[in-house]
Amino acid sequence: MNSNLIENTLINLSFAILLFTLFVYWINIAFTNLKMLSNLGKICTLAVNLCLSSTLIIRWIENKYFPLSNLYESLIFLTWGLTLVHLILEQQNKSKLIGAINTPICLFIIAFTSFSLPSEMKKTVPLVPALRSNWLMMHVSIMMISYALLILGSLLSILFLIIYKVNLKNSNINQKRTNYRIQMSTSIANNSALYSDRMSILQIIDNLSYRIIGLGFPLLTIGIIAGAVWANDAWGSYWSWDPKETWALITWLIFAAYLHSRFSKSWAGEKPAILASIGFLVVWICYLGVNFLGKGLHSYGWLS
Template sequence: MIFFTLEHILTHISFSIISIVITIYLMTLLVHEIVGLADSSEKGMLVTFFCITGLLVTRWIFSGHLPLSNLYESFMFLSWSFSIIQMVPYFSNHKNNLSAITAPSAIFTQGFATSGLLTEMHQSTILVPALQSQWLMMHVSMMILSYAALLCGSLLSVALLVKILYVNERINFLQNTSFLLFRNYHRHQLIQQLDRWSYRVISLGFIFLTIGILSGAVWANEAWGSYWSWDPKETWAFITWTIFAIYLHTRTNKNLQGTNSAIVASIGFLIIWVCYFGVNLLGVGLHSYGSFTLTSN
């Protein structure tokens, strides 16, 4: 009971702080004169990270296994992963706008996890035999970390496309004045920053995804006697890996960088959600442990 109460408190604290962080970012977009709001949002994400960490550790202690056995736990881990991505540049003293992506992503995933749709999964349960393996931590954690990084990178690419379209539209309507050139210079810098951060985050996510797929193949061979069986989850994981491999390939060609690579990453955003969440909605295949169908039985 104590563990459940502590988990409940930490969930609501982290959810509330993320909501405040998003409000702060909306204020900074409208009122640039307020000093210290950006630092407050960064500290808010830091507190959120520790709250979700405490929540996951509490659930780990109570259940006796890494909290990655169902859809609710994976969504909470995904929210924690978004916070992790935010913390990396924060501790390296690199100024960035990642919180504009990670904060809404974290509140969306955590809000869905704590909604009534996943109520039956809120209670910790004993792992099914197939999940009682040392590969659970390696495979599932790497996959969810890759989803978080790839989703953030893809959203940065979407923002990049929107910014490019906006700049091109402004150039078509206005003449080349010195003031316009000055503003376009700063927009060009922002576009380069978005492109650079998108590439870095997606590259990190691609590494996690590769490790997750390889470790999953080894685990599948131990559990089911086959490294690869073209299960729906495996198939969509392969499609996801292929899409972002194409993205990384386009980055090596200067003629395909920018808009073309951003379009590929934007497509990858939809593919990730199909792989991560869409397959679970169907409740089919060997990876159906966390689906709605199983939890309603």
């Protein structure tokens, strides 16, 4: 069977499974006692990861180099990384929130990969001399895994802000209702319990986001250092202020500021979450935005 046909089948199957998985996780959020749905969500995510693993392996064998040389391959690898991180974190934390927020972003990436990218960008081409190095596998794979962790951690911070704002709004409404103590006494008691539950959820989300970003930041650091060593080997300079390098540094600084604020406890709650949410946008600018310009030393196989 044609390898391209197998790849397309696996990618389309991944899309279909992710769409089904999305409904599984969201229904599981609504009906918290259905343990069967949690297990089904994990099985579906594992199936997607295996499909993407097979796709990458096929391209690796067929082309005889690690499949991270163009936009199509990197998007597949990013989704593979997101599903892998999802499975590991969900196994450790037993949290349904991870699947509920990770599955939509994976579905979006695969949809973009399948339906938006032109077929020419999916084809493999011989590597340019700068990419014919073992650093391709080390540098790019570490960066992509760090992106997966930082994206997931930032998504949790965005969820934190949404729940925090809703909670704050409801708290203000409850404050205005205190003039109706007799009529609203039971309602206020129920709302107080709901407020307590939301505060507990906020703490869980905040801590989980902090831990995930704390894992992604060292990998980002290692990836940038590995990239600098590779750049010196390929271009004779450790740092050339290429657009990709500049935005990688901006990404590093934002998440360094986030972690510093958490370590020093100078900020808590909303402010670090806002910083991590900004980091979510910056990661995507670093990963995709600068490459859409088609300029710089990192535009090989993208839009150049």
